[in-house]
Amino acid sequence: MLGVARGYGYEQVDPPLAEFADELSARLKAGGLRDAVRFVDPVSQRTLAIRPDLTAQVGRIAATRMGHHPRPVRLSYAGPVLKLSASELDPLRSMRQIGCELIGLDTVAAATEVVQVAIEALQAAGVTGLSVDFTLPDLVDTLAADAPDLELLRERLDAKDAGGVAALDSRYLPLIEAAGPFDTAMARLRAIDSGALSSRLDGLAKIAAAIAGQAALTLDPTERHGFEYQSWLGFSLFASGVRGEIGRGGSYTIIHGDGREEAAVGFSLYADPILDAGLGDSERRRLFLPFGTPSGLGARLREEGWATVSALEEDDT
Structure with missing residues (x-):
């Protein structure tokens, strides 16, 4: 998998397993250290965090040690992560992540490259029957920025609670109905779009066209679970014969020490379910x-x- 990333110019970095929590949490605009295991360093008396995800650490490296490098910066990584809690859908707390981050751009071209690298990396590991499920994490915020009950609306859309959404504002009911096969979902979104979404829908269509035939494509425009720090684009990866989600990615924002914001896009693959399915282990x-x-x-x-x-x-x- 990392060999595919190297072929696209991604240089591997190796962040430490734990870092000072305050420094790490400040590197992503939202959700960077959610679900992190924290403890007090007996030497410095500062709070340390064991990484629940490698993205924030790669963002820190790009913003500090590689802050002077020409953009975009392409970085790859592999290593263990530990989450504070598990869920029925994601029962593993400790897992191995492999991924890439393209830092400096979150354009359609950048996102297309990242999705393509993820697909090729999985194919190189022998994964077949790939499916990419796209989402638009900030869709509700874009359409309902002035809604008085925005957070409640988000929750009811997340739960696909049609009755609850209708009670708040029936105009957003079509967003629930839009989830499904990519072309069908896009047609439904375009039918209800007044122009606020046209640029991102056009961009998403270009990404989908670039990977057409390599994976089955679906779209759930209001899905936000696990996409807390993504901005305009998110995607999840699945495969036949492999249990559960095998990766996810999207666009996000890195915060520099001086407060400057920088766009980025990337993905993380989960090695454990792939290896458990008997894939990804090269011939010895x-x-x-x-x-x-x-x-x-x-x-x-x-x-x-x-x-x-x-x-x-x-x-x-």
């Missing part, structure tokens, strides 16, 4: 070298990609 090419095998032969075999296991005694087998 190993050779046993009998005792006394010339070192030059072993070196040549390793250059050819073999892992060599040398006998250390004459009767080793």
